[in-house]
Amino acid sequence: MKNRILVLTFATIIGFTSCGKDKELVEVTIPEPEKIEKTAMGNPADVKADDAEGAFQMKGLPYTYNGLEPFIDAKTMETHYSKHHVGYCNKLNAAVKGTDLESKSIEEILKKLDMSKADVRNNAGGYYNHNFFFETLNANGGEATDEVLEAINTDFGSYDEFKKQFSESATKLFGSGWVWLIKDRTGKLVISTTSNQDNPLMSKAEVKGTPILALDVWEHAYYLKYQNKRKDYIDAYFNVINWKKVNEKFKAAAVTE
Template identity: 40%
Template sequence: MTFQLIDLPYDDTALEPAVSAKTLSFHYGKHHQAYIDKTNSAIEGTDHADASLEAVVSAARGSNQGLFNNAAQSWNHAFYWHSMAGEETAPSDELKAKIESAFGSVDALKDKLKERGAGHFASGWVWLAEKNGELTIEETHDGDTIADQDGVNPLLVVDLWEHAYYLDHQNKRPAYLDAVVGSKLNWAFASENLARGEAWTYPK
């Protein structure tokens, strides 16, 4: 089985001005495609050839850093595309209640996501996740992921690598976070992930 680059769940202009069509053409069309291609090349003819992407990530963690980086980045990026929407969606009642319990309000959660994202050193990701029945904000560095962590259900993620925002916002990561977290998060996707109760899986 070879993995395919997922279709974007919106038109390439849908996220503007937070994320431009030009950024998507490079980030999605070049960076994400390269991670997929390198993952496929690395697993061809191996025991991982017919495994799910999540299984590849888990098996490669700590044993094959090159494969782990490319497989995890393939997963993270697909999850990131779905974590955004052209028009901000509303959280389900279940998600809204958990947000209010953990952070006070949706706006307070947004502020915390922006704060953690802006304060994250160098490249990585900032996540909203469910852990032990409670919502939490997690950070991973470089190509790391929480996709294969037991007991952790990722709900949303925001990419903090410079190639996610440099064409649109230059070095101003906070401006990118204001734009994406402020009005482009896909709370419907997060609600689906919460209701399912286990980590999203990469489409086959």
Template identity: 45%
Template sequence: MSISLQRILILLLLGLAPLTSLQAQGEPGGETHPFTLPDLPYAYDALAPVIDAETMEIHHSRHHQGYVDKLNAALEEEPPEARELSLEALLEHASTLPAAVRNNAGGHWNHSFFWRSMTAPGEGGAPDRDLRRALEEAFGSLEDFRDAFETAGLDRFGSGWVWLIVEEDGDLAVTTTPNQDNPRMDVADPRGTPLLGNDLWEHAYYLNYRNARGAYLQAWWEVVDWERVSRRYAAATGR
């Protein structure tokens, strides 16, 4: 399946829309072909011991680079106009895309978002007042939210991602997606604006944790950048 010219023209109109408030803060989505690997906002060893330097280097320089390279190559097989589409436009109309474009666009966006969700252990702060209140209203407490997030991550069969999102009605929810899908895509159920996402593919944690996904999910909270997550929540809700 390839992208029809009519669909490309429609997506171009969407893709050239003004940046969302999240993109204006440096979140992924506004860029177009040729896509490039973003620099990490920290050194490869900055997240140790939660995520070791070797895992980070392989994950970033090989796996994420692979998604970027394959996305660029897949778009080269499409009409030239397809290469003018923003990453956000590709995600929002994933159901119309060839598998190679959908999978690798998702892989590029997910990892770009993931890197920005983390910081060195002990430096991530805590949810701000508005986000904490919303988490307590949705889940009961911050601890209950963490339990729900970890349980969802454990229950996701095979590879995928676990997310905290703002749904279209403004409520918070924990959800998962398979493979490299994400809640921005029109194939997601529910859809929403991601605030936080964790990579459930084994390459994200296997060197340190082997097949103990639960131990990885529990340790990961030590590197979550709650200051950034709080800013995402404020942007997504207009607070």
């Protein structure tokens, strides 16, 4: 039903200040406010690669899109996963189709990558990096524990010092890129950064090693919620790190390096 309200006309207002003529009431219609439709949140399991037979497929998420709120909002997570990440997956499949790379794992591709091949470099990196990032998040974050905490204490002095250095690296990284905690070839934990979709597995990486933790600092990872406040996003990130998964990766790296 339309809302109605009685208002005084201009002529009536004049009457107040002049000779006190009869006041005229006029009925006008006030339009109803527009209804804002909320976008239904999707299911990560429904996001599939365009090429169902492609070498690389979407792995899903170990939580719902809103499972990391309030630290990472649902709309950002949905856009990040169902738009950006699947885009890297689709373009990677197209880039390797009909080549010998189709039969290789993503890690094998990255370690022996011809860095001049931008289509493979960008999309293989984007596919690997995002899988890694999403996998090492969960709703029950906290501080590191077990073997990885012992290594952090040994190589950084304390968890707080590691957190400080990691946060500073993420804050100071210019433009778009990633911050990593890696195990280098000596077995030491090292913080490194890479630009765009590069990572420490690549042959031309400034600091090489096996990743055990990664933070995406591309704007699409945080801008809907935090806008230009990257530092707030970085602080929030430490509430959703899946340290159990990070510890598994740390132990696996100890075997392979």
